[in-house]
Every structure is written in structure tokens, then in C-alpha cells.
Amino acid sequence: MQAQMQLRSQRTAAGVRTTRSRVQPKVMCRAFNSMESPYAEELKKTAAYIAQKGKGILASDESNATTGKRLQSVGVDNTEENRRDWRELLYTAPGLGQYISGAIMFEETLYQKGRDGRQFVDVLLAQGIYPGIKVDTGLQVLPGDKGETTTQGLDNLADRCKAYRKQGARFAKWRAVVKIGEAGCPSTTAVLENAHGLARYAQICQENGLVPIVEPEVTLGPGDYSIEETAFWSERVYSHVMRLLNEYGVVLEGILLKPNMCLPGLDAPVASPQEVARVTVRTMMRSIPPAVPGIHFLSGGMSEEEATLNLQALNEEAPNAPWALTFSYGRALQSTTLKTWAGKESNWAAAQDILVQLAKANSEASTGKFKGPHPVPGGGRILQALRTGGAGK
Template structure:
């Protein structure tokens, strides 16, 4: 079977991405989403500006000390830097493992409750994965999205459909040599409490790993990218970092097999500083865990970077990026001192977030 020929490589890639004290830079924003980010800083969404910004990320000096891999959008994977070399090679020169977003976005789920979605992109995935591997990508990402609402979301249909889609994707890309990041994101939208989130997340993760098993996914060559276990953004009872850590670890310990090399949390609308503080609390609470507990942050690594770059100041942008990379690298060891690195401080929550 095709997967068997890649098992050793898949395990080695997953281990490299699970390096202690590190995480991933999620730089896989679509052209439309990066346009929204640029609009906020007064920069035109042109290919030249996208090239310049992603070259800034790839050449931030010493980034590889805290970042083990980078998730790219297809444009960036095949894009040349201003000097003529590929942006991919610039990231690789820093020691980062390159990865690629392979899902093709969300669509309304027929038969689901209002607002429920399923993730598209399985058609043609085998061929695209082979092309991405040939280009140099070594892992992939697929984002399924679920929401908690007062009218019984998520439905069983939505949970099962998204779990199956994640499993089909994971098996498909493994057969082409790519480590799958399995991302069943539960949006922060809503006013539900942390106990509700925990119950839903346990349900979701149990069904995800059941589907992965049915599809024969090689767990040692896969990674999980979950939400932290937090209440809805509108819930008035806000947990302390210690409480959030306790619920998050309980959720994972109940549901995630020890064979999975790493759990890389998404920031999900937390501010830059919150994302670091919560991850730090998880490490301080965990003791010995069977998995590496890291991060895979997009906005929580780039918000300050974008603002300081503003289309022209590469050095300031890179300094801001490195500050948050350091903060999160320290958090991934449980040694971050809150406020010791500069941050934007702004809430990054966006209702019904998509990219």
C-alpha cells in the first residue's frame, strides 16, 4: 500500500514538527483573507505586497529557534522571492519544515442546522498532494469548523461529516508522503460556558479518532490542531489561565491517543498575549504528557508583525514577529513570563471566522 512506503518519513517529519519548545507559523491565509489584513494597515492586496510580506516572514533572523514549521498557501509554496529564489527555500534555510493548506474552504451542510458547514477539497486531493510533495512540502493542513449554539449545534450530522472529511483527507495525504494536521476547530462564537465546550469537544475528538482509525490513518505520522477548551467569547464567566489549562488537559487526556506525536493549539481569536499565557499555563499544569504540546498560530504570531511592517518597515515587522515567536516558544516550555515580550494587546476574535 502507498502509505506503507512513507511510514518512516511521516514519523520523522511529525517528530521534527514536535520539537520541544517550538510550534508552527500558520501563514496560509487565502488571497482574500490576507487582503483584509493588508486593508487594516493601508496596504494594497497585490501579488508584489504578498510576496514582500511573506519574504519578510521567511527571512526573520533566527526564526527557526522557536518555529519548527510553516503552513503556506498554495501561492506562496510556488512563489519566488524578490531575489529570484523561492520563498519555500528561504523558510527551509531557517530550518523550518514547509507545509501546505489543502482544504478548499467551507460550504453549507445540506441537512445540517442553520450555519453548519462541511469542508471541501477531497476531489483531486491525491494529485494535488503529490504535486505539493514534489515541490517540497512535507505536511498538510485541513480545517473543519464546528459551532456551539443554543439551537443544538453542533448536530450529530455535522460532527460525523466533519470527522469523516478529516479522516479521508488525512489518509489521502499520507499516501503521498505528507503528514496531516487534523484540525477540528470549535469556534469561540457564543455565550456557552466552559463545561459545555468541554463536553462538545470530547464528543468531537472521540468521533474524529474513530474515523481516523476506520480509515487506517497512521497516528505516529499525524498531528492534532485543536481549539483550547474555553467558554464562548460572550460568556460572562471568564476562566483563569489555570482553569482553562485544567479543562483543556482533561479533554485531551480523555480523547487523544498517546501515539499522536504533537498537539498544536490554534489561537482561535485569542489575543497575542492570551495565546501565550494560556499555552504557558497548560505546560505548567501538565507534568509529563505523552504528546508535545505546542502551537500553530496565525493571527497570534502576525498581528503585531503586520502593524509594524505597514508595507515598508521590514526590520520592525521582523522584530515584532520574533518577539511573539520567542514568547510562544517559551510558553511551549512553561517558562514564559507574562508581558515580557511586546504584543499588540488587541482581541483577535472575529465572529464566524473563516480564511
């Protein structure tokens, strides 16, 4: 009898241990899915603010070399003073904050001051625009003969994020490019390498108090590939990126996504805004979780009017989308603005006016309310070569 009681006691004790071991993994899973960073709630609020309906992002993060080329295209020398004046023109445009909630800056610009002595980060905040910072250091060609790339910049990223946050930045951007339209592209190596880089960057940013903009760009380039081919690869790239973000413990409510719209190759017939919207929304629905607060489309390759009309069509196609369908535009906001200014003080106000008109048009499009006419009608496709060595978007 005593032996039976001892055996029953052992079984009961073993049962308790077994039960406890079953509970522990559940507790651990909850911990893994909860961000340990003290910035977690702030990051969610920041991402929600930037992704608010009717506002978008001004992508003014071009590197000094890329900015110099654009300045020289309108006869302006590539000097620090001229680069500063150009960014000041953008950031001080009266009323810009009605339509723009965030501005991505290059490192030089983040630390610059305007003519009145105010830091640019304070100039932006005064308009209700959150300052952001480009943290990648450019593209590097992967081994092989296909010209595929990976993105550099993980070295010392944590320390840089701390410094950028101290200076006033509240979000960051990292651009990864996946090449399509050529035999053998994209390779599995390129897809996985770029997804890993984006996930690790996002993890480091969140740990150090910056909302990461995740930019997996399935690049628009030469070729006659169809819009469906772009959609096929975009869906797969985004799915890999989201999987790795989850594996790295990135909180999706505290990120923003900056993808490409689904477009046919530059040598194929241009798709209508309605076709672009149908295919792009389908791709997003299949691959982007509703937890992501905002999808801020890039404008690469599109004219200013095309970028606005496609954004309008996206919001008509999915008026009740789980995420904000909005914009993070560089050229589509800056190209005509720069040409209007051309480095002349007498053109300052006119250039700011066209910038605000373009921002307003895209703001309206991000709510499905753009009726036209467009401030800069027409324009054709723009070939943007893959940039290496630190060039910005």
C-alpha cells in the same frame, strides 16, 4: 478400523484448517494496522521534528482573499507582489527557525520566490523550518438553518498532494469547523461529516508523503456558553475524529493535531489561564491517544498575550504530557507584525523583530518557561466569523 482412521484423519485435517483460519485474521489485522505507504517512516520523523519541544508552527496559509483583507486593514493593496512581500517578511525573519519548526503556506505562496530568486520553500528550509500547505478549499454550509459547515477539497487531493510534495511541502493542513453555542448545534450530521472529511484527507496525505495536520475546530463564537460546554463537545468531536482516523488506517505517529483550547463563549466571562489549562488538558487526556506526537493549539479568538499565557498554563498543568503541547498560531504571531510593517520598507526590520519576539514567547510557553513581560500585552477577544469559499486560517 480403517473407517475410524479415516474419520480421525478428517478431523485432524479439519483441525488444521480451523487453526489456520484462526491465525489468518491476526495476520490481516497486523497488515491493516501497518501503513503500506513507502513514506511511513519518513512521515513519523517529519511529525516528530515539527512537534519537537520548544517549537511551533507559523500558520501563514490565509487565502488571497483573506490576506487581502488584512493587508487592506493597514493600507496595503491586495496584489500578488504585496502578498509575496508580506510572506517574505515572515519567512526571512532572522532567527525565526530557533522557535518555529513548520510554516503552513497557501498554494500561491508555495510556488513563489523571494526577491533574491530563491523559492520560499528553500528560504524556510534554510532556517530549519519545514514547508507545509493548506489543502482544503474552504467551508461549505450544510443544509438546514443552523449555519453548520463541512469542508471541501477531497476532489483531486491525491494529485495535488503529489504536486505539493514535488514542490517541497512536507506536511498539509485541513480545517474542519464544528459550531457550538446555538440550539441544536452541533448536529450529529455535522460532527460525523467533518470527522469523515478529516480522516479521508489524512489518509490521502499519508499515502502521498505528506504529514496531515488534523484540525477539528470547535469554534469560539458568540454566546454565553461555559467552558465546560466547550469541553463536552470538544471531547466528543475529537473522539469521533480519532475513531475514524483509526478506521481509515491513518498512522497516528505520522499526524499532528491542531485543536482549539477549551474556552467559554465570547459573551461569557473570560476564563483564567489556569482554568483553561485544567479543562483543556482533561479533554485531551480523555480523547487523544499518546501516539499523536504533537498537539498544536490554534489561537482563534484569543489576543496575542492570552494565547501565550494559556499555552504556558497548559504546560504547567501537564509538564509530562505524552504529546508536545505547543502552538500553530496565525493571528497571534502576525497581527502586530502586520501593523508594524504596514507595507513600508523602513518598517521591515522592526516587523521582523516583533515576529521573532512573539515566536520566542510562545516557544518558551510551550516548555512552561515563559516569564514575561509579553511583547504585545493586553488585547481583547477577537470574533472570527465562520469563513466559507476557501478562506484560510
